[in-house]
Amino acid sequence: MLNLKITSLFMLCLFLLPANAQLKWFNPMNTDYPVIQNQGWTKEIGNSYARLPQRAKSEVREPLWNLSRNSAGLAIHFYSNANNITIRYKVEGSYSMPHMPNTGVSGIDLYAIDSDGNLKLASGSYKWGDTISFNYKIDAKDKYHNLGFEYRLYLPTYTSVKWLEIGIPENADFEFIPLREELPIVAYGTSITQGACATRPGMAWTNIVSRSLDLPVINLGFSGNGKLEKEVINYINELDAQLYILDCLPNLPGYKEEDVFKKVVDAVKQIRSKHNTPILLTEHAGYSNAGLDTTRLRDYTIPNKASRKAYERLLADGVKDLWYLSNDELNFSMDSWVDYVHPSDLGMQFYADAYNKKIREILKMSKGNLTTTCPVTQRREPGNYEWLKRHREILQMNKANPPKAVVFGNSIMHFWGGEPKGPRSTGKDSWEAYMEPLGFRNFGYGWDRIENVLWRVYHGELDGYKADRILIKIGTNNFGVNSDKEILAGLDFLYTAIRQRQPEATVTVLGILPRRGMEKRVASINKEISKLAKKQGFIYKNVNKDLLLSNGQINESLFGDGLHPNAEGYKIIGKKITE
Template identity: 30%
Template sequence: MAKNISFLTLSFLSLIFTFDTFGQEAKATFIDARELTLVGKIYHKGPFYHRLDTAAIPDLPKAVKVLATHAAGLAITFQTSSSKISAKWCTSSGVPTDNMTGLAFEGMDLYIKRNDRWQYAGVARPKSHNCNEAEIVANMAPGNKTCLLFLPTYDETISLQIGVDAGATISPATHPFKKNIVVYGSSIVQGASASRPGLSYPARLSRETGLNFINLGFSGNAKMETEVANLVSDLSMDALILDCVPNPSPEEVLARTTNFVTTIRKKHPKIPIIAIQSIAREKGNFDTQVASRVSLKNNYFETEIKKLQKHDQNLYLIYADGLLGDDQEGTTDGIHPNDLGFDRMLHKVRPMILKIFRSYEI
């Protein structure tokens, strides 16, 4: 009987240490994500979760400055022995647009390395438009895990803490991607309308190739301005992808393409520059003005790129044909790819990009 009482006492004490009062599980230990490894930012200057230090670039267009505060393409990588992972984070008070999920706009998604592959593990669901707390994944098997947490695509991340089991280890992981491949473009590059941050096409390219694709997507504002050309030319990069045709007018495409490329070439004479035409907007299936406008922009872009190619053997063009498939099911709103549309884009552009990169030993 004494042994049974002793066993029951120890069991009861164990429950006390494992649970808070009223049966609630003990709280996780949280660590500031700034103590871990930031992925996707080419220069670690300015506010931690901003893609660019816009204060150092005063002549950028105002809209580009605002969009640069969004954390699109940024991720935190870390190692932990925890059986669960949680997050506390605050964003600006922005509200998701009608073509974006809350998860993509101001939530996060987690990937964990398994068998040399980044595998989806869970999401941090936002319940408000300011500060949130969420359990991302629980009940994981023992052992150390390498994690990659993608930050909100269309909102400014103000703070982030990552929670693990009390007593579990958590530490910065080695940066998982090599080289710097800058992707300059529109809302499609930034991530609209993927259902969650890690499904934007630059994020997928990073996970699937091991290369560091830097997201410089500026929703509605990738217009190849001279000031932005100067900004991009100053970046340390091994390749550049231009997916910027959707935003400028046909006249701006015609007037600005050559200047943008030649500005880059002055500082990066040998890197591959891969230009991508605009996807065929499915709004143009019946709206003839939309179809005509997209076609004109793509034609102007092709004309300018081909002129430049006569003197630039490191400049490439990917045509829009088939980027979204041919069944008109590849967008959320007739403009922005859904997850299916992004998958189709990748099936076309990924092998072409990798073939080009092999020639440069990237």
């Protein structure tokens, strides 16, 4: 009888075991490569969720140093096909503040990205205790494969993460994504930049901007302590960036106009002494009660007036690539604040919208209303190759050995040959005979559409070197989802982006190769592609006539599947390109 009771009690305990007993756990600090995104000084900071290196402790003020331990803006990217994701972690600091809930101060946020580059917010249950935990149930499946989604995990804005683990079921897959290779945007500011008063980390404006532009944004916002101090700018100057943002005016009320003027001028000149990178000066968004309180009105209009004067003086002095974001452009509404100064989620969105518009102008990252004009990543065949891994490899190769010639394309180019190597090389001999002597590097990606190539151009694949030749062949994968008009609009966007980044290169467009059952559509749209290419000053080459039969159908003997050329087909294309 006693044995029966013991057995029953044991079975009951097994039944009541928490779900996380069946999970396997992954710690970002135990990887062989850095995975903490949006963090400067990664190698120096090491195994920590901090924002300034240890040596800064003796060089910056103590309150600022303490705030630099907060994980504002930091993120972790990973792949998983798990149907349940649990994140547990421990923080140092208060879980909430009077004007911010737990979810905003010490909570986390999880976003998924599907294979077409679409963002989706994950929402789940959470609990606070000595260990905080968030649990997400994932029912959706990717339409292309069963290898899951890419995830972006945003860390708390106002507490210091001591440790963190991600748990998934034993039968699921998981992989951390390495640190992004692109140069970041560096934002130096106040509590507003740090994240007050977003109701969750994903709504802090730096994180919204990071998602919208798909760029790393290093958050150097320090609550009450963003004062354009030279000690902080000395550290900022150690970071190579695409853009430096100075958004410190909300911490300068009560300063005399001449003092704010001098701080802005000195800060810009300090950065310019080290970098020619664009600098963006941002005005104070104002106070919610400024219409009823003349002191509040004065407290933000005086710094803004001084900042504008500093901007104009710097331009007059010949400072180049200096930009300005005004109070009018921030365009806060009456309900954009939580209290007198800190933005609500609505205010954070106003901030992000204004920044996105300005940054796209500065970095030449235009975005349209059609899918073909909206740059996105893709992950349609991770069982064949990892798209982001290939992008990372290309950036590393370009930095180590700048190319003289590059070819942009989809799987038709990807599977031809050359470096970096793809999962297969159908036309290796012809690549070596025709393309390799011209120094071509292969920027073809399987299953790419126009918008994916646009993303790659915006994210560094043409930066940091001067190309002699650029070859473009993209668009066939848009046939099933876009009209010819949409395809042509996307190509026009893409051609402009390429010319902006490589103004001296000779650019050749091949148009869309013939494909089984779509020969007439291909011929029709290629006539328009030819006009677009010539409008941009590009060379258009017609390789299709040598791949067709006399009746206008594709020559099946030159294709493996009615779309991808075989070795003989690649040989013909190589001859036409180089003749």
